Amino acid sequence: MPDELMIEDLDRDGAVAEATAELKTSRSGLLRRVGLLAGGGLVAGIVPMALSRAQTSKNDVKILNYALTLEYLESAFYAEALSKGKLEGSVLNFAQVVARHEAEHVTALEAALGSAATKKPSFDFKGTTNSQKTFLSTAKVLEDTGVSAYQGQATEIDSKAILATAGSILAVEARHASWVRNIIGAGKELKPAPDVFNPALTMKQVLAAVGDTGFIKS
Amino acid sequence: MSRDIPMVDVSHLEVFDRDGALAEAADHLNHLNRRGFLRGAGAVAGGGLILGAIPARAFGQTPKGDVAILNFALTLEYLEAEFYREANKDADLDAQTDRFAKLVLQHEDAHVAALKDTLKDAAVKKPSFDFKGTTSKQSTFQATAIVLEDTGVRAYQGQAPNIKTEAVLKAAISIHPVEARHAAWIRNIVGMPPAPDTFNPADDMATVLAAVQGTGFISTASSASSGDSVSGTPAVAG
Numbered sequence: 001m002p003d004e005l006m007i008e009d010l011d012r013d014g015a016v017a018e019a020t021a022e023l024k025t026s027r028s029g030l031l032r033r034v035g036l037l038a039g040g041g042l043v044a045g046i047v048p049m050a051l052s053r054a055q056t057s058k059n060d061v062k063i064l065n066y067a068l069t070l071e072y073l074e075s076a077f078y079a080e081a082l083s084k085g086k087l088e089g090s091v092l093n094f095a096q097v098v099a100r101h102e103a104e105h106v107t108a109l110e111a112a113l114g115s116a117a118t119k120k121p122s123f124d125f126k127g128t129t130n131s132q133k134t135f136l137s138t139a140k141v142l143e144d145t146g147v148s149a150y151q152g153q154a155t156e157i158d159s160k161a162i163l164a165t166a167g168s169i170l171a172v173e174a175r176h177a178s179w180v181r182n183i184i185g186a187g188k189e190l191k192p193a194p195d196v197f198n199p200a201l202t203m204k205q206v207l208a209a210v211g212d213t214g215f216i217k218s
Numbered sequence: 219m220s221r222d223i224p225m226v227d228v229s230h231l232e233v234f235d236r237d238g239a240l241a242e243a244a245d246h247l248n249h250l251n252r253r254g255f256l257r258g259a260g261a262v263a264g265g266g267l268i269l270g271a272i273p274a275r276a277f278g279q280t281p282k283g284d285v286a287i288l289n290f291a292l293t294l295e296y297l298e299a300e301f302y303r304e305a306n307k308d309a310d311l312d313a314q315t316d317r318f319a320k321l322v323l324q325h326e327d328a329h330v331a332a333l334k335d336t337l338k339d340a341a342v343k344k345p346s347f348d349f350k351g352t353t354s355k356q357s358t359f360q361a362t363a364i365v366l367e368d369t370g371v372r373a374y375q376g377q378a379p380n381i382k383t384e385a386v387l388k389a390a391i392s393i394h395p396v397e398a399r400h401a402a403w404i405r406n407i408v409g410m411p412p413a414p415d416t417f418n419p420a421d422d423m424a425t426v427l428a429a430v431q432g433t434g435f436i437s438t439a440s441s442a443s444s445g446d447s448v449s450g451t452p453a454v455a456g
Contacts, residue, residue: 097413104416147395154391160379164420167375167394171418174395175402179412182403191321192406193399196328197392 057158064162065118066203067169068109070149072120073215074142075102081129081139090183091132098139098176105169112165122217136184143177145209148201174198281382288386289342290423291393292333294373296344297435298366299326305353305363314407315356322363322400329393336389348437360408367401369421369429376420 056064078099081087087095110117128138150170157163178192185191201209210216280288302323305311311319334341352362374394381387402412421429430436 097411101413101416108417151391151395154378155384155387163379164375165417167378167391168417168420170391170395171371171375171398172413172416174398175413175418177395178399178402179406182406182412192403193321193325193396195396196325197332197389198395198399200388200392 060158060162061116063153063157064109064113068118070146071102071105071109075106076123077125078102080125081135084129087132094179094183101172123215124217125215136180139180143173143180145206146173147177148199149206151198152200152202284381284383284386285340287377287381288333288337292342294370295326295329295333299330300347301349302326304349305359308353309355309359311356318404325396345436345438347435349435360404363404367397369426370397371401372419372421373426375418376422
């Protein structure tokens with residue numbers, strides 16, 4: 001499932017496929033690392049004010065940190081793509097709007113988590129931000145994965161308030177995914193809405209897929 | 219979109235929260251408590267057709283609240299499916315709009331089928347619709363599709379935290395992003411911002427039903443007699 005999501009799409013582009021293959025090895029390292037951040041010692045015992053007021057469960061803190069990690073990744077990807085200056089027209093507009101959204105998702109999740117928020121990792125996007133073509137194919141994968149990731153957690157979240165927030169982000173990620181697919185797919189086969197029922201991915205599947213990209217360095 | 223939209227001012231629907239009449243209706247509905255709301259919603263949206271058809275014996279183990287939510291979703295999906303079916307027949311659409319209309323019709327039909335299959339004999343009947351000429355040409359089709367899809371996204375989003383059953387939540391949360399994809403797609407086709415908000419707004423059931431009522435698209439409402447007189451015809455064979 002994660003392979004299908006990531007590789008099927010990235011394979012179309014030579015450079016990214018190469019990077020992906022090369023970085024398979026970092027997968028277990030990432031899993032270890034994210035495991036530590038999201039499920040391990042970091043959150044234990046540290047419940048910030050905002051969360052304790054809402055009586056946020058450990059489970060929900062873990063999910064919020066998982067979401068935050070994905071948003072850090074997306075946000076950094078769009079920021080880098082904009083800084084490279086290779087985008088133009090509708091693609092530039094997409095990147096500008098989505099960069100803002102992802103940065104605001106990060107801010108909101110950080111605020112919700114307070115001191116329980118996981119730290120921003122450092123990233124290496126393997127040159128995918130260097131051209132409009134690789135930017136688009138990578139953005140599509142990241143957004144599709146983001147949708148499936150939020151969707152997969154909806155049934156795991158304990159708090160109604162957090163579920164409502166996650167739902168409001170889920171819909172925005174789906175809009176991004178459809179948007180970039182429509183930009184790529186104009187006049188082609190690629191569908192902005194490829195499924196009758198959007199597939200969900202578990203946390204494990206998403207982390208494995210993210211690990212495969214090698215985008216998270218540390 | 220277009221200056222000569224015939225019957226339905228979709229530019230107003232687009233911001234129906236701020237529209238006087240609809241806002242008033244929504245406010246009214248928002249005052250109703252949960253029990254009262256179920257009656258009120260039936261009266262508003264379908265003259266008893268919408269939520270009133272749930273049998274007293276809730277099917278299976280599904281809580282009544284979830285049955286109501288599923289029927290609410292089914293009603294919206296009926297509306298969307300029929301809208302796209304009619305547009306596919308009536309409107310002369312350019313290539314990308316045609317592609318959108320055909321694929322989205324398939325999706326909405328599949329959503330209807332899935333919801334009916336879940337609800338079985340608790341499923342509400344399909345109302346009859348009058349799309350007020352919005353399906354006859356591309357500009358009104360596009361503008362109306364944007365309103366319907368945006369509304370669908372807000373509707374599913376508003377209900378997700380209210381759903382009690384994991385299986386129902388799973389189903390709803392797999393449809394929710396598909397509606398969001400539809401919304402962004404048609405918005406991009408017409409050159410409107412595909413993702414206008416950082417956090418997508420949600421609507422509660424009363425607000426959505428008031429907005430749907432405001433369109434006048436559900437034509438059964440005018441002929442149905444009152445609150446809970448429901449024709450007993452089951453919607454689904456299976």
